[in-house]
Amino acid sequence: MAAMDTDTPADAAEARTAMTAPSGGTRADLLALTPDTLAALTNRGLVKRASKDIDAGRAPALTVGEDGRVRADYAGAAVAELPPGAGLDNGSCGCGATGVCRHLIGLVLAYQRTASTHGTAGTPAAPATPVAPAAPATTTPAPRATGPVPAPDGAPPTPTPPAPPTPPNPPADWSPGAFDDETL
Template sequence: MTRADLLALTPDALAALANRGLVKRAAKDLDAGAGPEITVSPDGGVDGAFPDGTTASLPAGAGLEAARCSCAATGTCRHRICLVLAYQRTAAAPEAPEAPEAQEPGPGWSPGAFDDDALARVLGRRALTAARRALRTGYSAKIRRPTAREPVAQVELQTCTVRFLVPGELGYVHTDAVAAVRGEVTVLAVWAFRAADERGLAGEEIRLEVGGSAGAGGDGLDAALDLADQVLLEGAAHTGPVLATALERTAADLAASGQHWPAAALGDLAGQLAAHHDRRADHDPARVAELLAEVHARHRAARGGAAR
């Protein structure tokens, strides 16, 4: 079985998933004859035995993060990268049997083709739950569709960039977001492509707004309540930049519609999260609790017909 995902990994993609120094060192080891002896299992798993006794493996159906190595490195190491490069060279060798044509999508593929079941399977249900809250609030995205010149699909969100390095594979996604929100922003990036596909937006570079519940009978207060609940459930210590940006945006929407008191509460809440993140002295857990209670009270009063 040919591993089309491994063959699609360019040096730039490997450098994004690891770092350029590791890629150069792995290539140097391979050129010096210190590469692994490769065994490919029927299901596509790739194993490598190195001359120094180190063993590494690349399981089928998984990305580089799932690779294993017997060396002491805790993350991606030169042995894992060297195994990828060695496999690529073996597959490209003249004496190797002709590999069947890869069935992966071409330059026009879209990450929007991933359904939510696939996202949950690879990224976890928690990532989808967090992303759905952001979707209800709404978010901005700039997508760049893959082309023959630049085959990497990319999404710029408000706080980070997400790149799909291998067509049709969720195991090879790179983002500059912190690890805690990597799954969430990947889901948001997929949904941005999906929204563009559904709207028939076929340009190479597209800016769009995705989701949003403001103005749909909730006047933004439902979105505010969702965000407050997310802070309550996750705690200030575990909130990421996506949530902070959503708080600021929803506060601005509320202020624009004349709902200044709930807007001020959300703005203050965003400030408290920023103070916690920056370890500033003005962070006050009691104030966070007051603001969360105020958002709930404003929402309840609005739903009960009381004056805001």
């Protein structure tokens, strides 16, 4: 890979994430991994850390071998590799971690961003930032609007549909001890 002039931090980040095109095509397995999937396979902290590193301009230099092996060089700090057709647990990294590390997660996130930036992917890359958890469900229903609903462009207003009927009162609490032998 040839050296590039970098005048701005964005140029420097792009130079570090420059990727050689694989002869066998893109790695659909890496593009299909969402941040939630990565968090389920490892933990949310590793995904956040790897994403923050890339956002801060500390993305690895990626190369893709003829066989589809993706290699991420973290500026001399660590080198992570992920062979084709293998899961994250079969990847390797020189950082010394015993399992999947932030460098392997960063390899996936950087590959996704680079593939979407360079248009090498046939499908859009997954978002590289962690997805916020869904808001908890509320137990109280939202208040219903009353009155007619305004219609666009001067059309007559649409009447509000009637509220659903109120369910009947539940039966009163009872106790089996309240019945005597004659009643039974």
